[in-house]
Amino acid sequence: MIVFPNAKINIGLNITERRPDGYHNLETVFYPIKINDVLEVIEADELIFDYSGLDIPGDDADNLCIKGYHLLKKDFPKLPAVKIHLHKNIPIGAGLGGGSSDAAFFIKLMNEKFGLGLSVDAMMDYARVLGADCAFFIESKPVFAFDKGDEFEAIKLDLTAYQIVLVMPDAHVSTAEAYRGVKPAPVKESLYDLIKTPIANWKRHIKNDFEGHIFRDNPIIRGVKAELYEHGALYASMSGSGASVFGIFESTPDLSAMEEYNQIFYNV
Ligand SMILES: C[C@](O)(CO)[C@H](O)COP(=O)(O)OP(=O)(O)OC[C@H]1O[C@@H](n2ccc(N)nc2=O)[C@H](O)[C@@H]1O
Ligand SMILES: Nc1ncnc2c1ncn2[C@@H]1O[C@H](COP(=O)(O)OP(=O)(O)OP(=O)(O)O)[C@@H](O)[C@H]1O
Incomplete structure (x- = not known):
């Protein structure tokens, strides 16, 4: 199965307070944009990750897709091993949420491919564990975001005329x-x-x-x-x-x- 994780932009970003857990409360508007990675998952005998396209700093074991796999595996022990191929196109260190999007789309893909029966809310909960930006990409619709940037209120914002x-x-x-x-x-x-x-x-x-x-x-x-x-x-x-x-x-x-x-x- 192949999916196309998209990037986001933040329109406005107010950082309102430092939280006791070291994170920050903020308010922002997330707007999805048409810059995409390509993520393919096939069933395999062992867990394999490889990628092409842009260079991703850090170890493959720390890739957010792999972290997503381990997170789901804890709750779904019968989940088969998979081979993950990521074609990286969304610039890194860009503020575009590329890694977070890969992780969210990975969760959605696994839910569909293996019939995990997860609701949108349940997938967002898994995504929150992986990063503050990550939950947005489960639905990837324009939202006003608050708290750590992982609580949302839907907004009507259509910039397609621009x-x-x-x-x-x-x-x-x-x-x-x-x-x-x-x-x-x-x-x-x-x-x-x-x-x-x-x-x-x-x-x-x-x-x-x-x-x-x-x-x-x-x-x-x-x-x-x-x-x-x-x-x-x-x-x-x-x-x-x-x-x-x-x-x-x-x-x-x-x-x-x-x-x-x-x-x-x-x-x-
Ligand atoms: C800058 C934004 O992209 C704006 O949308 C996000 O707030 C960043 O979200 P993200 O990359 O998913 O962030 P995470 O991977 O959860 O956290 C990376 C680091 O950013 C800081 N961080 C992140 C989110 C937040 N609300 N407060 C923070 O202080 C923390 O130091 C954390 O260690
Ligand atoms: N699938 C992935 N794609 C890109 N980076 C990843 C991925 N998985 C883990 N990372 C790690 O996350 C770091 C930054 O990722 P990302 O591109 O999401 O950050 P960003 O561009 O600063 O976006 P944001 O801060 O908005 O989330 C990279 O340096 C890399 O080490």
């Missing part, structure tokens, strides 16, 4: 380090209300709390956001903890001048 462009500069940001550099603060205007206002309003009001210190340390990323506004973006922002930056445009911009130094995904 062109979303995603720019990946030559920079990578570690999520844990990004959180260490941020000073949590209560929100003045909730994103839940702001996201319902016209896009023309977003530039002045919807912010990503990571941008302050990440932009200070990485002028390249700051520069990408500025360039997207220079090319006419209605709204531009770093996604999650970076390093990718997206722009929402009325029509496809000519970003050829940026292509030498960045990977650009049009119409995501």
Whole structure:
């Protein structure tokens, strides 16, 4: 069975407090985008993981798909061994949730392939164990997210009339380090209300709390956001903890001048 885990962007990200468990409470809007990995699972005699495409740092044993397999196996001891092949296409260290998406799609695939009978809520509970972003990808629909970023309220947000462009500069940001550099603060205007206002309003009001210190340390990323506004973006922002930056445009911009130094995904 083959599935196509998609990436997400964060439209707005307010980090409101540090939690006793070391994580942070936040509010954000997750919006799914059309950049995808390819994930194939077939039954096998032993558990095997291999991958192609982009280089994934770290050991294969730590891949979130393998972690997902062990998590399910604890509750479903009769689960057969599988061979997992991942074609990695979603940029890593990008704030696009690629690893989390692979894990969530792996859980959904295993549920369907082996008839585990898990509800959406049950799959989200498994996903939460693997990462804060992971539960979103079980349904992968636009949501307002809160708590650790793993509790959701569905929202009506349809950006299909616009062109979303995603720019990946030559920079990578570690999520844990990004959180260490941020000073949590209560929100003045909730994103839940702001996201319902016209896009023309977003530039002045919807912010990503990571941008302050990440932009200070990485002028390249700051520069990408500025360039997207220079090319006419209605709204531009770093996604999650970076390093990718997206722009929402009325029509496809000519970003050829940026292509030498960045990977650009049009119409995501
Ligand atoms: C930056 C975002 O992508 C925004 O959507 C997410 O908050 C990150 O989610 P994620 O990559 O799934 O995060 P996890 O793998 O659960 O955690 C990675 C690290 O990020 C930090 N972390 C993550 C989520 C959160 N609400 N508070 C945190 O402080 C923790 O230091 C944690 O060790
Ligand atoms: N399937 C996977 N794909 C990518 N990275 C993975 C995967 N499994 C584990 N990882 C580990 O997770 C790290 C970062 O993953 P990911 O791409 O999700 O982070 P990110 O781009 O910062 O996104 P976010 O912070 O929004 O989740 C990688 O450095 C890698 O070591």
